[in-house]
Amino acid sequence: xxxxxxxxxxxxxxxxxxxFYYLQFSWWWxxxxxxxxxxxxxxxxxxxxxxxxxxxxxxxxxxxxLIYLIGFFLNNEILKLIGVILFSHxxxxxxxxxxxxxxxxxxxxxxxxxxx
Numbered sequence: 001x002x003x004x005x006x007x008x009x010x011x012x013x014x015x016x017x018x019x020f021y022y023l024q025f026s027w028w029w030x031x032x033x034x035x036x037x038x039x040x041x042x043x044x045x046x047x048x049x050x051x052x053x054x055x056x057x058x059x060x061x062x063x064x065x066l067i068y069l070i071g072f073f074l075n076n077e078i079l080k081l082i083g084v085i086l087f088s089h090x091x092x093x094x095x096x097x098x099x100x101x102x103x104x105x106x107x108x109x110x111x112x113x114x115x116x
Contacts, residue, residue: 015091017030017088020081020084023084030088034085034092037059051106055101055106056100064083
């Protein structure tokens with residue numbers, strides 16, 4: 001089952017890349033912004049609760065899709081870019097086993113404990 005989940009996330013990452021292809025940005029934007037959502041981990045400098053909140057806000061695929069759709073309906077390329085980056089990055093992280101975080105610590109995710 002673990003392989004099937006990783007393959008599913010790989011396909012979603014490919015979908016994000018496919019979505020970026022149709023935006024009016026150079027590819028360096030995709031690669032330059034791809035790791036930006038990880039800045040949300042700075043919330044862990046405050047405490048686990050704040051860290052989990054900000055990490056989950058920037059790694060939630062539903063939020064990424066919502067931002068993209070708002071950009072689509074408003075014909076706003078920047079919002080579509082933000083949505084694609086968040087979606088692609090989240091898929092990549094989940095492919096590596098980094099899921100949404102629980103408040104008890106960074107290594108406790110909805111996909112299981114990291115490093116177990």
